Amino acid sequence: MNDDRIRMTRMKILLAPAATGSGHNMRVLALAREILAQQPDAELTVLLASLQSTFTPLFTQAGVKVVDLAGGKPVDYATRSNLGRRMDWPGYIGGYLAPAFVNGERILHYLALIQEHRPDLVVSDYNMSASMAASILGTPHALVTERYDFTLCQLDDETLVAGGFDIDKEDLRRGRGALHACFEWIVNSAEVVLTDKPPVGELDEGTPVARALGEGGHAVFTGPMVRRFPERRDGAEIRAELGIPAGPLMVGSVGGTTMFLENKQRVIDCYLEAYRILRETRPDLRFVLLGREQVDAPEEVIQLDYLPDWMPLLQEADVLLSAPGWITVTEVAAMRIPTVFVLGSLSEYHEVEAARRLELLGFPTFVAPSAEELAGSLAPMLGQRPDGGQATPAQLAVAPDGAGTALAARHLLAAAARSATAGGAAAGHRGGR
Template identity: 45%
Template sequence: MKVLHLPAETGTGHNMRALAVAAKVRTLFPGAEQHVYLGSKSALFTPMFEELGVHVHTASDQQDHANTSQLARRFDWTSYVTGYLNRTFISGDRMLAAIALIGSVRPDVVVSDYNVAACLAAEVSGVPYVLVTERYDFTLGQIDNAALLEAGFILDDPDEVDAIRASLTTLFRWVTRRARAVLTDKPDVPELDRGTPVFEALAAGNGHVVGPIVRDECAADPAPRAEIDARFGLHGTEYAIVGFGGTTMFTENKERLLAEYLTAFEKLRTEHPDARLVVIGRQTFTEEVDGVVLVDYVSDWHSLVKHSKVILSPPGWLSVTELAVMNAPVAYVLSGRDEYHEREAMTRLDHLGYTTATEPDADTLLAILRTAFDEPEAFRRRAAEASKAIAPTGNGAEAAAKLIGQVVAEASAGRQLAEAV
């Protein structure tokens, strides 16, 4: 069996899910040959995949979507389709590159993690594909014009935005219907998802909610606290973790949120002088702040999380699933209403019962931190109850690997039957 993983090129979450699936494919199908194409963060992820024996192919024009604004305030075809989607999810250049790679590798199956160009390339190449997706439709399909206006976008022609939305849903519906299997790690909420392509795939039988697609480390026992203390300088403290990384629509939102976090933490220390703050920001920091540990990225963060008092995280879905598996005391923070790509996730997390805050000021963040430090058991119980809906049982990565193997077996049987006829 030969598997080609083609994760979307917009951040670490898609790569990390592909890594988790690749690990389970190796375990369940030890003779499988695996390849992956990394369009972002290849320096970080290449050794992780190579450790699993996966052949790595990389892009020459990688862009860090965490540190670059993706959208303009004016929301129209030029800014959204030409300026954003054409550089990320729907690209003739990326589709042709994927076709070339498929022709070179000659896989038995393509595994696309929310990479529509990869799905189109597989279909054109006559190779069965499995779609792994955290979204039930393109993001715009679950965000209406009123929400865009409320977020501060300028819609000169609402009908044009409606046309973009309808076109994207049509494309995504075609992709889900042509996929041999559609796998999602996001539990469906009918009032949010009814009528979406993935919800329809679940009803049709080729869609599967597999549960969290995460690495085994997330469920493993953490490293001793002493190791974490030595690594991050946290000896004798209780600490909070805050994150503001991930793909961002407007970099000013990240900058503002960091300032609010630091102000909130400064106020918290008047009540908890031994507290520390670990800031994970997907960028390089040059200034030191008393009591604050600033880091770019922590790939093995499960031990850091499991010893923490509280985590304030952006609602990137890979982080959501990992934190749910870790049963972490987490609250979710959206840096700006105009980070439209995460509005749906925030609505879902609020619906599931998590503590959430959208575009918060320092006082709002302080209230969350204070509750977590002063009433830790109540705060942890609320997060744990919400996490049950996301991580009820089992390992989604293993379920995904089994379904991928099933797709390959069925495709092989189909070819043999065709040849016999």
Template identity: 45%
Template sequence: MKVLYLPAETGTGHNMRALAVAAKVRELFPGSEQHVYLGSKSAIFRSMFESIGTRVHVGPTERDHANTSQLGKSFDWTTYVTKYLNQTFISGDKMLNAVALIDSVEPDIVVSDYNIAASLAAEVSGVPHILITERYDFTLGQLDNKSLVDAGFTVENPAEVDAIRSALTTLFDWVTRRARAVLTDKPPIEELDRGTPVLRAIAAGNGHFTGPIVREECAADPAPRSAVDEKFGLAGSQYIVAGVGGTAMFTENRDRLLANYLTAFEKLRTAHPEARLVLIGRQEFSEDIDGVVFLNYVTDWHSLVKHAKVVLSPPGWISVTEMAVMNAPVAYVLSGYNEYHELEAMRRLALLGYSTVTEPDAAALLDILQEAFSESDSFARATAAASRAIAPTVNGAEVAAKLIAQVVAEARVHQEEASAAWPRNTGGGGN
């Protein structure tokens, strides 16, 4: 069995989910040959994939989605489709690049992780594909124009935005219907997902809520606290882990959130001088602030999170699923209302029972930290209940691996049946 993974080229979550599936495929089907195309963060992920025997193909250029604003203040065809979607998810260049890679690798199956260009390329190439997605539709399909205006965008031509939304849903619906299986690690909520392509796929039996598609380390026992202390300089502390996420629509939101994290932490230390802050910013830091550990990225953050007093996290879905499996004491933070791509996730997380705050000032962040540092265990109990809804099982990667093998086996049977039915050339000649 030869598998080609084509994760979306934004952030790190799509790569991480492909890594989890590839590791499980290697475990369950050790004779498989696996390939992955990395269009983002290849310097981090190459060695991680190669360590499990996966052959890595790296894109010619990589774009930093964490430190570059993706959108403008006006929401229209040019700003959203031409300048954003065309650079990330839907692009003739990306599709042709995927077709060329499929021609070169000749996989039995393509696994697309929310990579619509990859799904289209698989169909063009006649190769079965599986779609893994944390989105039930393109994000715009689950946000109306009022939500965009409320988020601070200017929508001068509502009909144009409606046309974009309709076209995207039509495309996503076609992709889900053409996929041999649609897998999601996001639990469905009827009031949010009604009428979406993925909920329709689930109702038709082709879609599956798998539970978290995460690496096995998430469920494993953490390294001793002493090891974490030694690595990050946290001995004798109760510490906070705070992140800003991997894809920013507007970098000023990220910068404001970083500043408010630091201000809230400084105020917390007046009552809790033993507190420390581990700040994961997806960028290089030059600051030297007492009690603060600055990190660009942590490839194996499970032990760090499991010993934390509280985690402040953006709602990137791979982080959500990992922390649900780890039962981390987490509150979800969105840096700005105009980070439109995560509004749906924040609504879902709030409905599931998590603490959520959007565009918080330092006072709102301080309230969360003080609750987490209080003697009451109410914060941890509420988080645990919400996490069970996201992680009713921890074997989502195993579900994905088995479905990959099933689709490949079914495709081979179909191919053999088609070959057997094809009229044979008897070589009689002259007729």
């Protein structure tokens, strides 16, 4: 990429985060802020499909125009089960994957929006429908992804059966083939592919993104695409604002997309029981539970709704408990926050690959642990709050240079500049490589 100053004539970028999970919105928000910091006269529009009440003001404050794709209807994938136990073509491919990711009506909607806005670049954050629409029109598009292939393609049948699914092996074989072809087309047609997930050979060999990182050459591992970190504030001030008494602090996060609500409840119960066990020897221990809904918990547990900016809280915490959602992984790794990752069950299949990667990279990671196991892992971390300067090898693997947002924004601006300089959307299209 040429690092010379990019000449722009009112560059237009259309941002399309996936609707599943808050992390995609947050990553796109971080990229938007950085793009505008580097190119203040760029015209950015986000096509927002979920958590509109939370993110519309955040994007607006950042100087990004918002198009509400849901027409004001609130969308939140974290407050319901999103999957059934039967995994076959009608139930899984037709009933879940197609509506959520390869959605014909949504592709038509994106086609119309791209034609109306005429952007120099469409930035898709794992939004397959937006990527496909841009490719159909010949509009240059960038793929931002923590997936090296569709999730199903990096999981075998045995793992799904172990997760309690009733599978149709032939339907899943055909589904994997179709999804892989779709993802490969999107990766190969993109102007640039940006990933914040470090490659691990035994997990990623043969995937479209791994090939693009190598022989394709148009994919880049950027490191975390996250918000700028705030200056460390006075801990007593942060605690006073959030109502947290003095003492060692652990934070448990239970937001994000879930396949089965009972898994979320299982994780909450495990967190609470581990907290009870730890309090037997650390009576001054404090526990903040972050979620989208209030749950039945002891009075001394501090429950907070979704925090758009949780960084001050994390800077005060001894340890974070979290599902292995990748955007969270990158943020806490870049901030050097000690974290234990917990997956409630293998039936949360969309995060199994991430959990395996984290374990291979050296993070403490559990799948359906007992409360005793979890408490045993947490105990040595309490009272050892870091100063933020010391990174573990695992954190360095994910975030070797801290945040990679500036690098990612430079690549996106360069892709948009190629299109604008060439005089139109079609001029920059890669044409399927």
